[in-house]
Amino acid sequence: MSETTIAAPGRTGADPEPAAPRQLSMQQALNLALADILATDPAAVVLGEDVGTLGGVFRVTDGLQGRFGAARVFDTPLAESGILGMSVGLAMAGFHPLPEVQFDGFAYPAVNQIVCQIGRMNYRSRGTLPMPITLRVPSFGGIRAPEHHGESLEALFAHVPGLKVVSPSTPEEAYHLLRYAAARPDPVIFMEPKSRYWQKGEVSTGRRGADGDLGSRVARPGKHVTLIAWGAMVARCLQVAELAAEDGIEVEVLDLRWLKPLDAEGLAASVRRTRRAVVVHEAPLTSGLGAEVAALVTERCFDTLRAPVERVTGFDVPYPSGDLEDEYIPNIDRILFGIQRVLEYRRG
Amino acid sequence: MSETTIAAPGRTGADPEPAAPRQLSMQQALNLALADILATDPAAVVLGEDVGTLGGVFRVTDGLQGRFGAARVFDTPLAESGILGMSVGLAMAGFHPLPEVQFDGFAYPAVNQIVCQIGRMNYRSRGTLPMPITLRVPSFGGIRAPEHHGESLEALFAHVPGLKVVSPSTPEEAYHLLRYAAARPDPVIFMEPKSRYWQKGEVSTGRRGADGDLGSRVARPGKHVTLIAWGAMVARCLQVAELAAEDGIEVEVLDLRWLKPLDAEGLAASVRRTRRAVVVHEAPLTSGLGAEVAALVTERCFDTLRAPVERVTGFDVPYPSGDLEDEYIPNIDRILFGIQRVLEYRRG
Amino acid sequence: MPATTDPPALTAPELRELYRLMAATRALDTAAVAWQRQGAIPGFAPQLGQEAAQVGSGFVVDRRRDFAFPTYRELGVARAMGVDMVGYMATHKALWHGGLYDPAQSRFAPVQAVVAGSVLHAVGWAHGQTLAGHDGVALSYFGDGASSQGDVHEAMNFAGVLRAPVVFFVQNNGWAISVPTERQVAGGSVAARAAGYGIVSERVDGNDVVAVVEATRRAFAQARSGGGPVLIEAMTYRRGPHSTSDDPGRYRSLEDERRDAGTDPLERLAQQLLRTGAADQAFLEEARSAAAADAEQVRTKLAALGPRPGREMFEFVYQEPTGALKSQAAAWRVESEHV
Amino acid sequence: MPATTDPPALTAPELRELYRLMAATRALDTAAVAWQRQGAIPGFAPQLGQEAAQVGSGFVVDRRRDFAFPTYRELGVARAMGVDMVGYMATHKALWHGGLYDPAQSRFAPVQAVVAGSVLHAVGWAHGQTLAGHDGVALSYFGDGASSQGDVHEAMNFAGVLRAPVVFFVQNNGWAISVPTERQVAGGSVAARAAGYGIVSERVDGNDVVAVVEATRRAFAQARSGGGPVLIEAMTYRRGPHSTSDDPGRYRSLEDERRDAGTDPLERLAQQLLRTGAADQAFLEEARSAAAADAEQVRTKLAALGPRPGREMFEFVYQEPTGALKSQAAAWRVESEHV
Numbered sequence A, B: 001m002s003e004t005t006i007a008a009p010g011r012t013g014a015d016p017e018p019a020a021p022r023q024l025s026m027q028q029a030l031n032l033a034l035a036d037i038l039a040t041d042p043a044a045v046v047l048g049e050d051v052g053t054l055g056g057v058f059r060v061t062d063g064l065q066g067r068f069g070a071a072r073v074f075d076t077p078l079a080e081s082g083i084l085g086m087s088v089g090l091a092m093a094g095f096h097p098l099p100e101v102q103f104d105g106f107a108y109p110a111v112n113q114i115v116c117q118i119g120r121m122n123y124r125s126r127g128t129l130p131m132p133i134t135l136r137v138p139s140f141g142g143i144r145a146p147e148h149h150g151e152s153l154e155a156l157f158a159h160v161p162g163l164k165v166v167s168p169s170t171p172e173e174a175y176h177l178l179r180y181a182a183a184r185p186d187p188v189i190f191m192e193p194k195s196r197y198w199q200k201g202e203v204s205t206g207r208r209g210a211d212g213d214l215g216s217r218v219a220r221p222g223k224h225v226t227l228i229a230w231g232a233m234v235a236r237c238l239q240v241a242e243l244a245a246e247d248g249i250e251v252e253v254l255d256l257r258w259l260k261p262l263d264a265e266g267l268a269a270s271v272r273r274t275r276r277a278v279v280v281h282e283a284p285l286t287s288g289l290g291a292e293v294a295a296l297v298t299e300r301c302f303d304t305l306r307a308p309v310e311r312v313t314g315f316d317v318p319y320p321s322g323d324l325e326d327e328y329i330p331n332i333d334r335i336l337f338g339i340q341r342v343l344e345y346r347r348g
Numbered sequence C, D: 001m002p003a004t005t006d007p008p009a010l011t012a013p014e015l016r017e018l019y020r021l022m023a024a025t026r027a028l029d030t031a032a033v034a035w036q037r038q039g040a041i042p043g044f045a046p047q048l049g050q051e052a053a054q055v056g057s058g059f060v061v062d063r064r065r066d067f068a069f070p071t072y073r074e075l076g077v078a079r080a081m082g083v084d085m086v087g088y089m090a091t092h093k094a095l096w097h098g099g100l101y102d103p104a105q106s107r108f109a110p111v112q113a114v115v116a117g118s119v120l121h122a123v124g125w126a127h128g129q130t131l132a133g134h135d136g137v138a139l140s141y142f143g144d145g146a147s148s149q150g151d152v153h154e155a156m157n158f159a160g161v162l163r164a165p166v167v168f169f170v171q172n173n174g175w176a177i178s179v180p181t182e183r184q185v186a187g188g189s190v191a192a193r194a195a196g197y198g199i200v201s202e203r204v205d206g207n208d209v210v211a212v213v214e215a216t217r218r219a220f221a222q223a224r225s226g227g228g229p230v231l232i233e234a235m236t237y238r239r240g241p242h243s244t245s246d247d248p249g250r251y252r253s254l255e256d257e258r259r260d261a262g263t264d265p266l267e268r269l270a271q272q273l274l275r276t277g278a279a280d281q282a283f284l285e286e287a288r289s290a291a292a293a294d295a296e297q298v299r300t301k302l303a304a305l306g307p308r309p310g311r312e313m314f315e316f317v318y319q320e321p322t323g324a325l326k327s328q329a330a331a332w333r334v335e336s337e338h339v
């Protein structure tokens, strides 16, 4: 593809015919979503460290440079603030940048550009300079990686005015939520649960209606307690629900998906049914997004709640080295204990 | 003071004789605290943008360079990551750095050093490289300043493992909490409510026991509802309490002081008495520290609470320009509405 | 500088236009300080003494294809580029952070209060021109103090690697609030940094508007023709305080100022116009009184501008507002507007 | 470089010691890749080919007064500085991020996984020496890729302004994962950047250990004597993958590698020792078998190291742990340790 063919950002190509659903890993689903975005949106550009020739350290951008050219899929120098600051300028020039930060922990050097520029340019310019940027961040822990490769930044991002934040839990969700995010005129932080990259699932590529991409999703219905999770923790909660079912406890698993805006209605609807809630996340407890979820649920379901919302989370410690990560990340036992606490809670 | 007199970080001079309590503004109290820190702790150094000759844009470091020399109180180039990264190295060399970030919004460029280095070096080095750094951040809004000069970063800081976070509400608190923070072997983010810099109050300089510096503080006792606040919002809540008293409502105002660790016991003790709580902060609502406070209170006082904890906060919008800041910052009306909601709440 | 053909010398009408713009900038700048003292605006960052650097560089921008990325002190650039001055001053009246002009249509980005915040944007925008096959040039403004920020370095490296059509225009005005350049810029020259990125650079007398225009034109010509980025360091002097809340007496004496400031760039251009016959005394007087009238008009219109309605806090956060934000706006309306 | 008196040439015993260290580094590095393939450690970032740059620079450090700030790839520096190799390899066994050696006592900062994360620390530590009246020198390691980070620029500027006794030691190994230096470093040379900060710099053949030692000694002599910071760019080559999870075949061919890598620095020193008579074949063999034995010993001890107890997650967060954290530790003990 020559450089001048992307001269008119904003034009939109036709979506390819929806193919039959197929088994893909999340990494493949994301790769497919990026390819479909690049194919249909001439203003889309992918940039970041090693996203070109290498195809990304997780191969999520594999083959894209070959297919769409080095103008639209390009490696940048090793500087995250640079990548995000440059994305702001590209957006001002009419492009739809899809930057990648290589690992969660390396979003920190770009926080200034994310908070003060990406989150505010639309506001500062009174809507004349929108920021249609989808920032992909391989996130969360669980892969025995070096320091700073297992962080959960959702609480930080969700607190920032002007951003939207989403995290998929399955290949199907990954494909559709990325396509949805990339079509937005607002900045979206797209948190990819890296420990789930290689898990397969069925993916249908026909676009689902916007409604299908919004709000939370009941991943498993149940009536005794609502387990609220996102990203990699959804799969773990489903395991927990399976185990709890053996004891006759019917756990509803709510895949939150959008971390900003939070689906207050979806949360309330579920908890009104189950009257008990446990929120699970990998990030440290204090000032984590679990606090916001708990507050929101309590505000809306104070009368129905039979126990305070439990939080089963990472501890208030730096994300530990691989050998200790199973001690850090909420495990099945700890989640079961949390469920037990809300079920056994009796007003004193 | 010559450079070699600070050759032995760790030596501690004697505290000056406590003077009689006197009326000082918070800016003066902080200035005095810094002077006393520099006089008693030869390892202490003050660094930042314009902290030397100018004495800081808020004059908090006024006169310190003249008194303690340009080696111990020095201007840096204009780079916040540089200031904080350099502070890490100074701490590794045995110093007790007291860096200043000129305004809250300019802490963002330093987030990487704050989160990944200052918060983790003690952990990474298994306690062999402690980070006795007190980072002073003029914080919060209310002074009709330009963009990025009115931010509230406490939720971000409180979520970061390895940090402690504190914010004073009066000149007396400012003096003592700064001295306490600066004597700690751990990093402390010290959030100065800039709109309160020029308010006077009585300051006693004799050190109060560590207990006096820990936990929260009942700024005004009351029995109908607990108003929880920190920084500049404490004074506003006291005003609200005054007004509410006219209607016979006795509001307890809890000055949280420490934003990490949070005083869970102090919060619970107060709410157990009042059975109702409203938390007030300037930061945006979503994923703000109010969520953590609400969750904590609810976890501990679920049975006694007569209404869900109310949050009266800034909105999920960028901190606005001066002309709109009174619309953004929780005002007396909005806090009164919050109180009314918890008082009138009836189980449905 | 590379061997691009030198652009033609400035014509007498151009020189007179430059004088008009500089005089108008000076008048508005001086007036704004007075307005702050009178309480009409809460604060202001005067560009006094930087008229030649600002007007001279802004004058070169082609508004049909280029884009400028200012800091908080670019009144003269805005003036030269024809930005609506009332909308521009609105930021200093604390009406709206980015100002009330239309940045997209003005080709002048919103006022930027983060030091070095927009330098990378300029590089991204410039690379966008390359990708789109356009020939626009990005003009990035920053100061000697800003040169210390990591973002500036990342921007220069990105620009160098991508050969992006960007002109970095550094106003070295001797000070970053209270810190003089010699304790800010190791090595003493921002221009000297450029070579390390394979970027050509030029130091220019920033108080000589003709020199500034010529250097900027050369830089634009190079960037536009695919020659890659250029850095210009305009040596000038911040004659006023950092901002209306600053007290320069704490860190420099009046004598320092007299010694270091050099000739006033406005006065210098006036002398040059007279000397070369490009203008006469009558023209200068007319330009100055037009400038004063202009400033007065801005004052009147600015005074007439009321506060923005509070609902705008919510309206511009997103292109697609969230339900949560709409609820907050509704609650705000009830509790604060009492409707 | 400035006119400091050149340090005396390396003696034959020193050269032999360098060979021993490089051979030991090579053996351990190669072994670690094998351990990863066998599943004994989850990952490793080999320094294969950078032995001369690493050992040569680390060799110069005076552990009584200097301090080194490594990245995640400084095995050879650690080896030359006498850091406990089992404690060092513990980071790659995922036992503890920073490693299990004592960084304060080793004068070798904890393993640093943020690219460019520690460069500013070195400047701060170095300035601390000035403030304390000590004559220690900070040795800061970073790569060609890291040079793109804003922190590195801020560090160079701070060091220049403060004349801090720091030596920036850049290993330009041609690659930052898949990105070659020419698309990373605008202008092509990190050393060339230094001039812009008034910092002297030197490019050195990073595969020639003698050249590395000599350059590093000159740099230390200058920094130690108050001459300010120095930057050394050691030109070398990353002969292996970026890490054990990398696949270089995706971005460079074996032929590229053969062409660009040059002579193996270990082999090169061996030839030099033989040529100059500083050592004979028997010595080389002995050094290599000592190195192999050394690596084997590290393997045994590393294998014997069990996981750290989970309670250490909580114990090292603060010097003064908070009540909240103690409660979390207690809850963890009950729920995960079942005690």
Ligand SMILES: Cc1ncc(C[n+]2csc(CCOP(=O)(O)OP(=O)(O)O)c2C)c(N)n1
Binding pocket: B049, B078, B102, B106, B109, C073, C113, C114, C115, C116, C142, C143, C144, C145, C146, C147, C173, C175, C176, C177, C238, C242
């Ligand atoms: C990131 C950041 N840090 C600090 C500040 C506070 N501040 C505003 S202007 C300024 C000095 C800027 O100096 P320079 O870049 O030389 O520009 P000048 O003011 O001289 O035009 C400082 C420190 C800021 N706005 N942004």
Ligand SMILES: Cc1ncc(C[n+]2csc(CCOP(=O)(O)OP(=O)(O)O)c2C)c(N)n1
Binding pocket: A049, A078, A102, A106, A109, D073, D113, D114, D115, D116, D142, D143, D144, D145, D146, D147, D173, D175, D176, D177, D238, D242
């Ligand atoms: C801030 C940051 N961004 C990205 C990464 C991921 N990463 C690890 S090493 C590396 C390449 C570093 O290249 P260079 O500095 O040349 O060192 P080398 O690996 O060649 O030794 C990258 C991108 C990181 N660790 N830190």
Ligand SMILES: [Mg+2]
Binding pocket: C143, C144, C145, C171, C172, C173, C174, C175, C176, C177, C238
């Ligand atoms: Mg300046």
Ligand SMILES: [Mg+2]
Binding pocket: D143, D144, D145, D171, D172, D173, D174, D175, D176, D177
């Ligand atoms: Mg490299």
